[in-house]
Amino acid sequence: MNSVRLKLQVNGETNEAVAAGYKTLLEVLREDLGLTGTKHGCELGECGACTVLLDGAPVLSCLVLAVECEGRSVQTIEGLAESWKSGPELHPLQAAFADFGGSQCGYCTPGVIMTAKALLDRNPNPTKQEIKEATAGNLCRCTGYQQIVEAVEGAAAHLRQEKTGEAR
Amino acid sequence: MKQRFDVVGKARRRVDGRAKVTGQLRYADDLSMPRMLHAKLLRSPHPHAVIEKIDLERASKHPGVHLVLTGKDFPIPFGIMPVSVDEFPLASERVRYVGDPVAAVIARDEQTAVEALGLIEVKYRELKVIENPEAGLQNPEPRIHDYGEQGNIHRNQAYEFGDVREALEKADLVFDDVFFYEGNTHLPMEQQASLAFIDGEGKLQISSSTQNPHYLHRQLARVLQVPEARIRVLATPNGGGFGGKCDPGGHEFVVSKAALVLGRPVKIGLTREEVFYIHRGRHPVLMKMKTGVTKDGKLAGMHLQTLLDGGGYGSHGPASTFYTGVLTPVTYHYPRFKFEACRVFTNKPACGPKRGHGTPQPRFGQEVQLDKIAEKLEMDPAELRLKNLTKADSLTASWLKVGTTGLRECIEKAVEMSGWKQRRGKLGKGRGLGLACSAYMCGAGVAIYWNKMPHSGVQILLDRSGSATVYCGATEIGQGSDDVLAAIVAEAFGVDTSVVRVVTGDTGITPVDLGSYSSRVTIMAGNAAVQAAERLRAQIAAVVSEALGTLPDRVVFSQGRVFAADTPGPGMTFVEAVHAAEAQLGTLSAVGSYSPPKPPGRYKGAGVGPSPAYSFSACVVEAEVDERTGWIHVPKIWIAHDIGRALNPTLARGQVIGGVYMGLGEALMEEQTFRRLPEKLSGALVHRGPSMLDYKSLTSLDMPEVEVALIEDPDPNCPYGAKEVGQGPLLPVMPAVANAIYDAVGVRIDEIPITPDKVLKALHQKSKGQPGRVGPESFPSVPYPESTFVLPPWEGGDGKETKRDAAVAVV
Numbered sequence: 001m002n003s004v005r006l007k008l009q010v011n012g013e014t015n016e017a018v019a020a021g022y023k024t025l026l027e028v029l030r031e032d033l034g035l036t037g038t039k040h041g042c043e044l045g046e047c048g049a050c051t052v053l054l055d056g057a058p059v060l061s062c063l064v065l066a067v068e069c070e071g072r073s074v075q076t077i078e079g080l081a082e083s084w085k086s087g088p089e090l091h092p093l094q095a096a097f098a099d100f101g102g103s104q105c106g107y108c109t110p111g112v113i114m115t116a117k118a119l120l121d122r123n124p125n126p127t128k129q130e131i132k133e134a135t136a137g138n139l140c141r142c143t144g145y146q147q148i149v150e151a152v153e154g155a156a157a158h159l160r161q162e163k164t165g166e167a168r
Numbered sequence: 169m170k171q172r173f174d175v176v177g178k179a180r181r182r183v184d185g186r187a188k189v190t191g192q193l194r195y196a197d198d199l200s201m202p203r204m205l206h207a208k209l210l211r212s213p214h215p216h217a218v219i220e221k222i223d224l225e226r227a228s229k230h231p232g233v234h235l236v237l238t239g240k241d242f243p244i245p246f247g248i249m250p251v252s253v254d255e256f257p258l259a260s261e262r263v264r265y266v267g268d269p270v271a272a273v274i275a276r277d278e279q280t281a282v283e284a285l286g287l288i289e290v291k292y293r294e295l296k297v298i299e300n301p302e303a304g305l306q307n308p309e310p311r312i313h314d315y316g317e318q319g320n321i322h323r324n325q326a327y328e329f330g331d332v333r334e335a336l337e338k339a340d341l342v343f344d345d346v347f348f349y350e351g352n353t354h355l356p357m358e359q360q361a362s363l364a365f366i367d368g369e370g371k372l373q374i375s376s377s378t379q380n381p382h383y384l385h386r387q388l389a390r391v392l393q394v395p396e397a398r399i400r401v402l403a404t405p406n407g408g409g410f411g412g413k414c415d416p417g418g419h420e421f422v423v424s425k426a427a428l429v430l431g432r433p434v435k436i437g438l439t440r441e442e443v444f445y446i447h448r449g450r451h452p453v454l455m456k457m458k459t460g461v462t463k464d465g466k467l468a469g470m471h472l473q474t475l476l477d478g479g480g481y482g483s484h485g486p487a488s489t490f491y492t493g494v495l496t497p498v499t500y501h502y503p504r505f506k507f508e509a510c511r512v513f514t515n516k517p518a519c520g521p522k523r524g525h526g527t528p529q530p531r532f533g534q535e536v537q538l539d540k541i542a543e544k545l546e547m548d549p550a551e552l553r554l555k556n557l558t559k560a561d562s563l564t565a566s567w568l569k570v571g572t573t574g575l576r577e578c579i580e581k582a583v584e585m586s587g588w589k590q591r592r593g594k595l596g597k598g599r600g601l602g603l604a605c606s607a608y609m610c611g612a613g614v615a616i617y618w619n620k621m622p623h624s625g626v627q628i629l630l631d632r633s634g635s636a637t638v639y640c641g642a643t644e645i646g647q648g649s650d651d652v653l654a655a656i657v658a659e660a661f662g663v664d665t666s667v668v669r670v671v672t673g674d675t676g677i678t679p680v681d682l683g684s685y686s687s688r689v690t691i692m693a694g695n696a697a698v699q700a701a702e703r704l705r706a707q708i709a710a711v712v713s714e715a716l717g718t719l720p721d722r723v724v725f726s727q728g729r730v731f732a733a734d735t736p737g738p739g740m741t742f743v744e745a746v747h748a749a750e751a752q753l754g755t756l757s758a759v760g761s762y763s764p765p766k767p768p769g770r771y772k773g774a775g776v777g778p779s780p781a782y783s784f785s786a787c788v789v790e791a792e793v794d795e796r797t798g799w800i801h802v803p804k805i806w807i808a809h810d811i812g813r814a815l816n817p818t819l820a821r822g823q824v825i826g827g828v829y830m831g832l833g834e835a836l837m838e839e840q841t842f843r844r845l846p847e848k849l850s851g852a853l854v855h856r857g858p859s860m861l862d863y864k865s866l867t868s869l870d871m872p873e874v875e876v877a878l879i880e881d882p883d884p885n886c887p888y889g890a891k892e893v894g895q896g897p898l899l900p901v902m903p904a905v906a907n908a909i910y911d912a913v914g915v916r917i918d919e920i921p922i923t924p925d926k927v928l929k930a931l932h933q934k935s936k937g938q939p940g941r942v943g944p945e946s947f948p949s950v951p952y953p954e955s956t957f958v959l960p961p962w963e964g965g966d967g968k969e970t971k972r973d974a975a976v977a978v979v
Contacts, residue, residue, distance in 0.1 A: 020279070036198035037191020039407070041357045042440040046860035049357055077191035090189065098185035101822040105646025106188030107357040107407030113189065132868040139860065141357055141408050142646050144829030145868040147822050 006066055010035065011079025017066075025069050026050045026061035029076060037077040037110050041139065048138035051111035052076050058118045060137075077110035080117065092158040093117055093151070102151030104142030112138045116152045124160055128153070174726055175659045176888050179818040182651040183665050184405070184644065196377040196404040197361035201433040204363070205234055207423050208281035208436070210271040210288050211445065212263035215515035215853040216312070217292035219261055219270060226287035227273060232280035235426055236288070237272040242425070246387045248380075248415045248520075250617050252322075252482025254313055255518075257391060257421035263292070264312055264480030265517050266854050267445025272422045274434055297515045297853050299842070301454070301477045302948050304512035312480060312513040321951075322478050323489045323511040327773060328955035329565035330504035330963055331972070335469030339460025343541055346456050347533035348919040348944045349902075351477065352838040353449035354522050355865060358407020359440055364423040365433035367400070373676075374424050375402040379413040379643050380683030383616060385675045387416045388424055399424075403673030406684075409645035410830070411521035414685050415448050415483050444858035448520030449840055451488055451511075452477040453529035456947040457537050465545050467556045469504035472496060472530060475950055476511040476519070483520035485511050487616075487776060491526025494777030496534060497564040498607040499575065499784070500556040504960065505565045508952040515853055516842055521685060523830060524895050527608065528902060532920055535604035535903030539910065548592075549603050549907070550583050553786075558607075565960035567769030567967045571781050572891075574810030574879040575605060578786035581808035581877045586788035593911060598793050600911025605786045606899035610885075610892040611688025613764045613778035622761035624692040625679025626700045628657060630756040634743035635667045638700075641681035642693040643673040647894050648819040649689040653697050655815050656887055660701030662725030663742050679759065687892030690815070691780055692762045694887030699760030707756065708749040712740065715748065765885070770967040771958045780885040783892045784810040787828070787900035790872075791908035795931055798924030800836060800909065805901070808877040812891035817878065823893040825874045829866060831901025837864040839921050918943025 004021045007014060010033065017032040026043070029035040029052070041047035043062045050061040053075035075083065084091040093113050096102065103109040112135055119126055119134040126134070131152045132145070140148060187193040224236045239260020247253035259268050271288050275281035298304045298312060298320055308319025317324040336342050362376035372394060378384050381403040389396040406413055419436045426434040438446065454475040460468035474492040478485050493507030524531075542549040558570045582603065583589060592601045615623060627639040638657050644650045654668040671678060681693050708730070709723035716723060716739065718732035731739025740748070750756050767778030786808050792801040805828055814820035840863070841856045857863055882889020902920050910916055915930035918941060926942040934940030957972050959965030 030198075031200075035191075036194070039195070039358070040197075041359065041407075042860050044440065044859060044861070046440075047357065077189075081190065090186070094186075094189035097189045098181045099818075101182075101818040103185060103188045104648070104819075104822055104826065105357065105406060105408040106184070106193055107195065107646075109188050110191045132871075136867045136869045139357065139865060139867065141355055141410070141830070141865070142826045143822055144825040144827075144874060145866075145871045146825050146874055147818075149868065 004067060006070060008069055008074055009072065010074045011076060011082065019066060021067060023066050024062050025052070025064040025066045025074070028066035029061060035076050035078050039107050039110055048115065049108050049111045051114045051138065053114055053118055056118065056121060058115045077113060080113065093155040096151040096155035096158065100151040100154050101147035102143065108138055108140045112140065112148055120156055120159060124156060126156060173659060174662050175655050175665060176815055177813065177817065180665065180816050182648055182816065182819055183654045183670060184650050193405055195358055195407050196363060196375055197437045199363045199375055201363065201365060204433040204435055205274050205276060205430065206278045206281050207272055207274045207426060207434055208278060208285055209269040209419060209422065210285045212266060212268040212270055213852065214263055214292050214294055215266050216295040216297045217263050218295060219259065219263065219290060220293050221291040222271060223289040227284040230280070230284040230287055232276040233273055233284045234430055235274040237422060237425060239270065242391060242421060244391045244393065246391050246416055246421065247482055248383055248484055248616060249482065249486055251486050254315065255481045257418040265515050266852055267517060268480065269418045274426045274430065298513065299853055300514055301475050301512035304514055305948060305950065312515065316513065320513045321510060322482060322513050323486050324953050325489055325773065326508040326952045326955040327566065328506040328957050330960045332469045332471050332504045332506040335504040336458060336460040336471065339468040340463040341544065342458060342460045343537055344458045345533065345537050345540070345918065346944045346947050347536065349453045349529035349532055350839040350841065350920055351450050351452035351519060352834050353444060353447055353840045353863065354410035354412030355863060356406070356408030356410060356412055359438045359443050360413060360417055360419065360446065361437040362420050362423050363433060363435040364427035366427055366431055371398045371400060372424055372428060373400045374420065375404050376420050377406050377413055378403050379406060379409040379645050379685060381643060381673050381675050382641055382680050382682055384416045384420060388421065391421050392424060392428065400676035403643040406643065406645035409684060410523045411525060411685065412448055414521050414683065417446055440860060441858045444855055445517050447479065447517035447840065448483050450522040451519040451526065453492055454944055454947060455530060455533045457533045459537055461541055465547050465552050465555050467500055467502050470496065470502050472507040473947060473950065474509045474530065475948065476509065478511040478513050479516045479518040480513065481518035483518040488519065488521065488526040490776035492530050494566065495527050495607060495609065496530050497566055498558060498568060498570060498782050499605055501558050502565055506955060510950045510952060524898050525686065528834065528899050531606050531899045532902045535900065536906050536918060539907040550579055550588060553605055554579055563768060563961045566777065567774060567958065567961065568777050569768050571885055572812065572881055572883040573782070573784055574881050575607070575784035575786065577879045578784050578808040578810050579605060581879060582786040582788045582806050585806040585875055585877060588788055598795055598912055600908045601788055601790055602904045602907025602909070602911055603786065603788050604900040604903035604907060605784070606896060607782045607784045608892060608896035608899060609686055609779035610691040610781040610783060611764060611779055612686040613767050614775040615682055622763045624681040624696040625759065625761045626693060626696040627679055627759045628700045628704055628757060630704065630746050632747060632750065634746050635669060636661060637669045637671060638697065639671045639678045640693050640697065641673060641675065641678045642689050643684040645684045647684065647823065648816065649684060649693065651819060652690050652694055652815055656694050656697040657701045659888070660698065660705050660725070661742060663728050687895045690890050690892060691886050694890065695762040696760040698887045699762070700758045703758035703760065704756060707753060707758065708745050711749040711752045712745045768967050771956055771969040773956060781812065781883045781891050783896040785896045785900050787904045789901065789904040789908040791905060791912050793909055793912045793927060795913060798928035798931065800922065800924060800927065802832060802872045802905065804872050806875045807897055808879055809893060809897050810879040810891065811893050812883040812886050813880050813889035814878050815888060815890050820878055820893050821876050824876045824897040827895065827897035828874050828901055829871060831898040832905065833866045834920060835902040835905040835922055837921050837923065915940035916943070
């Protein structure tokens with residue numbers, strides 16, 4: 001087994017790990033860095049549960065080799081609250097998913113939230129259809145998606161309001 | 169009971185919501201331990217074969233391998249139902265489906281374990297493969313199991329409530345239809361995972377994604393021959409269950425055994441492909457429904473026959489077989505009812521309980537047939553249904569007690585929301601509306617194994633911070649059972665749910681709850697929680713009433729305060745009340761438990777179907793069908809669900825929409841089907857596509873808007889009146905889709921799923937002047953047994969089996 005030394009920027013911090021070269025980003029995050037917030041539902045790129053942000057773009061971490069991520073910025077669900085405000089306060093997306101019923105069993109939730117984060121970063125005011133298109137690669141078996149869409153809309157409205165508030 | 173609630177009925181963030189959105193919640197595969205080893209299973213490539221030899225030598229010597237197990241290490245079988253104990257953690261003599269586990273490797277890491285699996289040599293002798301129930305009936309040999317009714321028939325049941333032949337003969341019209349419902353699977357997002365280890369006292373502990381830790385506990389003790397007191401099962405929060413994690417799985421025994429042998433933590437995480445093989449999903453069911461009606465649209469009786477494709481093992485099959493019949497008369501009044509059901513073993517993954525357990529299939533046939541009846545009688549399908557509803561506090565012909573029912577309100581609401589009266593039949597070419605209804609149980613009246621103990625237990629402990637810790641064996645599978653417990657206890661003490669800590673699904677420290685199945689948790693664990701909380705509240709009230717200058721039953725607990733009903737002003741905080749009570753009484757704790765009422769039916773088999781209450785649903789689906797391509801688009805669904813009371817409307821609405829989603833997926837695309845490999849490759853019967861790419865499910869883009877109405881008429885048997893919501897709302901969706909397609913383009917698709925090719929085929933037939941119908945053409949001859957004959961209550965019956973000529977009245 002050929003192990004490699006990896007230096008990853010995860011949630012704004014430099015993490016070092018020694019892991020087998022064949023390991024995916026998903027495996028290194030979960031098994032070597034202990035970041036089990038990122039889930040997996042297939043490890044074949046079919047379900048979207050393992051979505052993380054790589055340089056701000058959503059990727060399926062089960063299809064990315066960890067060695068490909070050296071020197072790049074990785075963002076996971078664990079870092080989301082911090083990326084918003086320091087401290088234990090939830091990111092508006094997290095709060096909205098919890099409040100609007102966007103998370104039932106919760107297993108797809110981290111992946112959907114990270115996908116939605118990327119959407120709102122580039123489009124602060126998406127339509128329902130745009131939200132559905134952005135999250136179409138994230139399978140959820142519990143919610144029927146409706147409350148997920150409502151949660152993203154709620155979070156987007158909250159974020160826009162915050163931004164208007166800041167501008168004043 | 170309080171009339172104004174602090175918590176109940178208010179939309180709230182669920183108690184486990186925060187942990188889910190932060191990624192902090194620990195599912196089974198998120199767990200790891202020092203010195204942990206990893207297990208992998210070798211699975212059979214043959215659907216039916218005798219294992220002649222297994223050579224483990226190379227695998228055992230592979231560097232990094234700690235242990236290799238085979239069927240020889242597991243001489244004792246398991247099975248969720250005592251009448252169907254037919255499965256071994258690892259098969260030792262015979263494999264019965266592609267994917268049946270035959271050996272396990274425990275190694276330092278997953279990669280090493282996978283490598284070693286490839287070094288195990290198994291010599292199989294292939295046997296004739298039984299592909300489907302028809303083949304199973306035609307081929308009593310080779311028997312897939314050496315038990316069961318006869319040949320490859322696993323279960324065979326027949327019940328008749330009143331003389332159905334006579335009822336059909338006297339009816340003005342008789343409708344005779346055959347329907348087919350294809351099998352499908354749960355597809356929970358979380359793949360099953362388990363971690364077993366030996367704790368500091370030398371006892372076995374396993375954390376596992378199971379819906380039923382109590383049943384797993386019992387089965388582990390049985391299979392491993394370890395006393396129950398030396399085993400602790402922790403059900404980790406399930407990343408979705410839907411019935412797929414109800415059966416114990418071979419992997420759970422394997423890691424437990426390996427931990428016992430090696431004394432080290434052993435973990436397994438199944439791949440998605442393996443989850444398809446574990447299955448226990450929806451049974452494919454062929455149904456024949458013969459229904460008599462009067463000219464004015466009154467149902468006279470039904471004769472229902474079902475044939476279930478059971479797959480390779482028993483699983484919950486005996487119950488599933490019953491469920492293809494027993495709930496049929498709960499929605500509508502059938503003066504007489506007969507059902508015959510047969511489950512056949514086949515060489516495919518075992519079928520079992522999936523959301524709705526055995527009921528969606530007959531509901532599909534029943535509700536599509538009602539649509540046909542309404543058309544023939546030139547009645548509005550909604551009116552036909554309203555005319556035949558079961559009444560509140562009545563008995564069915566089969567002696568099920570219907571308590572409260574809100575089905576009339578559900579139908580009226582769905583009709584109103586959807587503009588049914590103004591829009592049906594008037595939407596233009598290719599567009600239509602369809603309506604269907606259903607009823608479902610709020611928990612099974614009988615436990616899976618016979619015992620006289622309660623179905624659910626709750627213990628509440630109050631501490632000096634004013635926090636309540638609630639212990640209950642119930643399992644959080646995503647449905648919100650932890651939130652239900654927290655809400656009920658918070659309501660009793662008049663405090664916020666944030667001061668209630670819920671500890672669930674741990675056989676080591678929580679009172680038994682039978683598990684998260686049959687929509688039983690809200691009602692059963694909820695009632696147990698109500699009892700425990702009320703006992704504890706009474707203790708506190710007795711102590712503080714003196715200081716408050718009132719009687720104990722006039723003490724109110726609300727908004728974090730405890731005060732006299734007549735003089736709310738003074739009072740004290742809940743924390744102060746707890747301190748006062750603890751000072752006088754000592755540590756504050758109480759237990760509660762719940763057993764369902766004794767069912768009225770007294771014939772053998774009357775134990776399947778009774779429930780403390782039934783939920784009801786009515787659904788209208790709008791469909792657009794492209795007549796050139798057969799493509800079906802569903803733009804909107806309206807559904808009204810009789811929930812008794814919504815404890816947390818956010819969650820209740822989520823359960824309804826989620827049920828609609830799963831029902832729509834089953835209606836349009838979800839199917840677990842099999843195909844033969846080419847002969848040169850082995851000819852094996854294999855899964856058509858054991859992956860999420862091949863197994864089609866709805867994405868966010870496919871999901872229509874769902875408008876939900878919760879009909880709330882509290883049921884006295886349920887905690888704060890709350891009935892189930894997890895399964896019922898799925899049931900009416902499939903037939904409503906079929907009926908909407910008929911309204912849109914005038915073709916009947918009498919089988920599920922309804923795919924564009926079937927619609928096109930039916931349209932093509934119709935254009936040639938043939939009946940525009942796709943569905944099964946015939947029902948095979950099934951050797952059903954002689955019916956158990958029971959007289960309906962209105963014919964002088966007493967709920968017991970009787971002789972056929974004992975009838976004293978006529979219909």
